[in-house]
Amino acid sequence: MTSSLFFAVQTTSTWSVSAGLVMLLCNLFAISIGRFAIQNSGVGPDLPIPKPALWKNFGVPELIATTSLGHILGAGMILGLANAGAL
Numbered sequence: 001m002t003s004s005l006f007f008a009v010q011t012t013s014t015w016s017v018s019a020g021l022v023m024l025l026c027n028l029f030a031i032s033i034g035r036f037a038i039q040n041s042g043v044g045p046d047l048p049i050p051k052p053a054l055w056k057n058f059g060v061p062e063l064i065a066t067t068s069l070g071h072i073l074g075a076g077m078i079l080g081l082a083n084a085g086a087l
Contacts, residue, residue: 013082022077022087027070034066 013019035058042057051058081087 013078013087016087018087019078019082022081023071023074026074026077027067030070030073031063031066034062034069038062038065 035055041062042059044059044061046059047063078087
């Protein structure tokens with residue numbers, strides 16, 4: 001019984017430029033949504049880089065939170081697209 005379960009596991013896609021592009025787009029999507037959806041922004045430490053006035057209250061906690069969501073979305077998109085044969 002256990003040996004038949006080994007054959008049921010599907011392989012994941014390897015890294016490619018298209019997989020990286022999907023991950024990048026998912027992260028940008030999550031950052032743009034999180035920029036306007038996070039209600040208590042600017043509470044933690046600020047980013048050490050200069051940024052435009054639109055991103056004034058966007059700090060390290062907001063960046064970590066949005067990119068974490070972006071990676072979850074990206075992993076799901078990459079696995080789904082690879083499973084459908086589109087990646």
